[in-house]
Amino acid sequence: MTTSAKPHAIEVNNLVVSNGDVTAVRGVSFTIPQGGRMGLVGESGSGKSMTALALMGLLPMGWNTHGNILHDGVDLVTQSDKALSSRRGRTLSMVFQDPLSSLNPVRRVGDQISSVIRRHTGADRKVAEAQTIELIKQMNLPRPEQLVRAYPHEISGGQRQRIMIAMALACYPQLIIADEPTTALDVTVQKQVLRLLNGAVRDRGSALLMITHDLPIIAAMCDTVAVMYAGRIVEIGPVQEVFRNPRHHYTRGLLDSQPTMDNIALDGSSRLVSIPGMVPPLHSLPTGCAFNPRCPAATDKCRETMPELGSNGVSAACWHPIQTAGEVAAQ
Amino acid sequence: MSAVTPFPADARPLLEVRQLSQVYNLNRQKLFAPRPKLKVLDSIDFSVRPGEAVGLVGESGSGKTTLTRMLTGVERPGEGQVLYDGVDVWTGGEAHEKLFRRSVQVVLQNPRSSLDPRMRVGTSLLEPLRSLRIEGDHAARVLEVLDQVGLDKNALERFPHEFSGGQLQRIAIARALMPGPKVLIADEPVSALDVSIQAQVLNLLKDLVRDLGLSLVFIAHDLSVVAYTTSKVYVMSSGKIVEVGKPLDLFRNPQAEATQALVGAVLSVEAGLAGSALA
Numbered sequence: 044m045t046t047s048a049k050p051h052a053i054e055v056n057n058l059v060v061s062n063g064d065v066t067a068v069r070g071v072s073f074t075i076p077q078g079g080r081m082g083l084v085g086e087s088g089s090g091k092s093m094t095a096l097a098l099m100g101l102l103p104m105g106w107n108t109h110g111n112i113l114h115d116g117v118d119l120v121t122q123s124d125k126a127l128s129s130r131r132g133r134t135l136s137m138v139f140q141d142p143l144s145s146l147n148p149v150r151r152v153g154d155q156i157s158s159v160i161r162r163h164t165g166a167d168r169k170v171a172e173a174q175t176i177e178l179i180k181q182m183n184l185p186r187p188e189q190l191v192r193a194y195p196h197e198i199s200g201g202q203r204q205r206i207m208i209a210m211a212l213a214c215y216p217q218l219i220i221a222d223e224p225t226t227a228l229d230v231t232v233q234k235q236v237l238r239l240l241n242g243a244v245r246d247r248g249s250a251l252l253m254i255t256h257d258l259p260i261i262a263a264m265c266d267t268v269a270v271m272y273a274g275r276i277v278e279i280g281p282v283q284e285v286f287r288n289p290r291h292h293y294t295r296g297l298l299d300s301q302p303t304m305d306n307i308a309l310d311g312s313s314r315l316v317s318i319p320g321m322v323p324p325l326h327s328l329p330t331g332c333a334f335n336p337r338c339p340a341a342t343d344k345c346r347e348t349m350p351e352l353g354s355n356g357v358s359a360a361c362w363h364p365i366q367t368a369g370e371v372a373a374q
Numbered sequence: 375m376s377a378v379t380p381f382p383a384d385a386r387p388l389l390e391v392r393q394l395s396q397v398y399n400l401n402r403q404k405l406f407a408p409r410p411k412l413k414v415l416d417s418i419d420f421s422v423r424p425g426e427a428v429g430l431v432g433e434s435g436s437g438k439t440t441l442t443r444m445l446t447g448v449e450r451p452g453e454g455q456v457l458y459d460g461v462d463v464w465t466g467g468e469a470h471e472k473l474f475r476r477s478v479q480v481v482l483q484n485p486r487s488s489l490d491p492r493m494r495v496g497t498s499l500l501e502p503l504r505s506l507r508i509e510g511d512h513a514a515r516v517l518e519v520l521d522q523v524g525l526d527k528n529a530l531e532r533f534p535h536e537f538s539g540g541q542l543q544r545i546a547i548a549r550a551l552m553p554g555p556k557v558l559i560a561d562e563p564v565s566a567l568d569v570s571i572q573a574q575v576l577n578l579l580k581d582l583v584r585d586l587g588l589s590l591v592f593i594a595h596d597l598s599v600v601a602y603t604t605s606k607v608y609v610m611s612s613g614k615i616v617e618v619g620k621p622l623d624l625f626r627n628p629q630a631e632a633t634q635a636l637v638g639a640v641l642s643v644e645a646g647l648a649g650s651a652l653a
């Protein structure tokens with residue numbers, strides 16, 4: 044971790060996010076190298092957005108952060124609000140889950156982008172406006188000169204999402220966090236937006252943290268993936284390994300729940316595998332592994348003691364990790 | 375749905391639209407200019423037979439939701455007919471209209487916004503019976519329906535915010551089942567849900583079609599989700615039906631340009647791992 048000469052785009056150590064009452068993120072650690080792309084998946088309420096908001100210094104009132112978030116030579120956890128605010132949009136930026144509520148409804152979209160550029164680069168109005176048009180062109184948006192003058196409600200959902208991405212990319216940040224950037228879009232627009240984000244991140248050399256519950260998006264966009272369950276990372280590793288040979292039973296369940304043209308419809312009698320039950324509420328987590336009430340492989344040990352990542356020599360927090368075909372054959 | 379068709383292939387359609395068209399007036403561009411018109415539905419023929427599950431797919435803005443508004447009788451078509459059990463629902467008389475309204479029920483995309491947050495679940499479930507003025511043992515009906523969707527009766531006393539998205543969608547399905555419908559129309563019922571919960575809801579819809587002999591009209595952007603739930607799929611584009619077929623045939627051999635675009639845009643984990651998903 045420390046041998047590489049280049050610092051990481053971000054290094055998160057034992058991040059805890061709580062409001063005194065409940066703990067939404069319970070000790071999360073990961074690193075994303077410069078230009079790296081990590082996916083964060085997990086069920087609704089597992090703490091993905093809270094992790095992202097902690098990184099941005101944008102947690103809702105009453106929530107606080109413990110642990111370290113190392114980025115651009117500083118620990119963000121110890122930074123003042125003012126210092127954090129001057130970073131947002133500059134060294135790290137975020138595309139939010141809901142573009143309509145995160146764009147200002149009464150300001151033209153072009154002004155919103157160019158003010159980000161002016162604030163962080165000190166460019167004058169003319170330069171910033173020219174850069175804005177350029178960005179909008181890169182986003183493959185129609186009629187850029189006209190579009191900058193539109194208000195958020197005057198453009199379609201897919202166009203708005205691309206404006207958000209343009210804004211996040213405006214100042215060539217080291218890290219871009221994208222929280223469910225395409226859930227509201229139809230498949231054709233979704234693919235277009237993902238392609239744009241993909242190319243823009245690559246061209247800028249930015250690192251990407253992609254948050255979604257959509258596994259195909261992670262497979263298309265990321266090189267590593269972290270799977271969250273009830274506030275913890277339960278499995279982490281290269282996408283190719285985790286998706287081909289999941290070790291944690293929750294990861295396996297997620298992959299099996301995915302409808303694909305291979306597991307459906309040949310005779311119509313197929314059924315999707317679904318994970319029984321639901322995510323436990325944060326205020327009454329089961330002891331031991333939080334997944335144990337839903338896990339087909341749970342034993343007494345799982346119900347008593349919480350497994351840590353790597354406790355079995357694999358990058359899954361599981362007492363009985365799923366064996367690979369190779370391991371099974373070796374027995 | 376299964377290899378053995380649960381209905382005779384020549385069965386009469388239960389719900390059908392014939393040559394349906396609808397035109398909307400858009401905003402004027404200038405003060406005295408004529409209002410531009412948009413043909414949102416253009417000569418649509420669509421039908422579902424008893425016990426059949428059909429899918430409806432198409433890009434955003436193609437007219438899917440507008441068509442469901444016609445199928446559920448929320449909106450009267452400008453041209454063409456909506457038939458329930460062979461009889462026009464707008465001219466077939468009051469008794470037939472009442473039968474139609476209780477027999478065709480709808481489940482919407484976002485269960486959080488389709489259930490009243492201030493109402494206990496039990497009250498929400500009774501609501502359709504009250505508004506359709508359906509008589510009978512309502513308490514027994516509630517328990518029967520809860521059982522069909524796999525919910526416990528202690529759900530009745532609770533409020534929507536106390537449930538997860540998947541449970542709320544079960545509640546929304548339960549509410550649609552209350553009047554004892556023959557046709558269930560689901561407009562993007564799982565796109566707001568997590569993958570693992572999606573699977574639970576899709577399996578539930580499939581079971582309801584099989585066990586209750588329901589007809590299902592299933593609307594979605596994602597062809598693989600539609601293919602899992604239905605045996606026949608209509609593809610819409612710009613207000614027209616451009617292709618109809620079995621899901622697998624549409625996937626393997628899409629004919630219409632709109633179908634090809636939809637099939638080409640479906641992302642899969644496999645394509646992602648192979649590095650070809652965004653090509």
Ligand SMILES: Nc1ncnc2c1ncn2[C@@H]1O[C@H](COP(=O)(O)OP(=O)(O)OP(=O)(O)O)[C@@H](O)[C@H]1O
Binds near residue numbers: 067090325
């Ligand atoms: N403002 C808030 N006040 C109280 N609890 C909150 C607040 N925001 C989030 N939570 C709780 O924190 C936990 C983590 O939520 P978070 O938004 O991080 O989930 P997520 O993984 O992003 O889910 P989703 O996929 O639904 O976006 C959840 O249990 C949620 O109920």
Ligand SMILES: Nc1ncnc2c1ncn2[C@@H]1O[C@H](COP(=O)(O)OP(=O)(O)OP(=O)(O)O)[C@@H](O)[C@H]1O
Binds near residue numbers: 441
């Ligand atoms: N009341 C209205 N007045 C004018 N135009 C309308 C009205 N309602 C819908 N439209 C237009 O009709 C077209 C079809 O809309 P509809 O909601 O049926 O699409 P859809 O296929 O359901 O799309 P989505 O997948 O985005 O839900 C769109 O171009 C829409 O802008």
Ligand code: SF4
Binds near residue numbers: 293339340361
């Ligand atoms: S630790 Fe036990 S309960 Fe948790 S995932 Fe592993 S086998 Fe299942």
Ligand SMILES: [Mg+2]
Binds near residue numbers: 140222
């Ligand atoms: Mg979130």
Ligand SMILES: [Mg+2]
Binds near residue numbers: 439
């Ligand atoms: Mg719609």
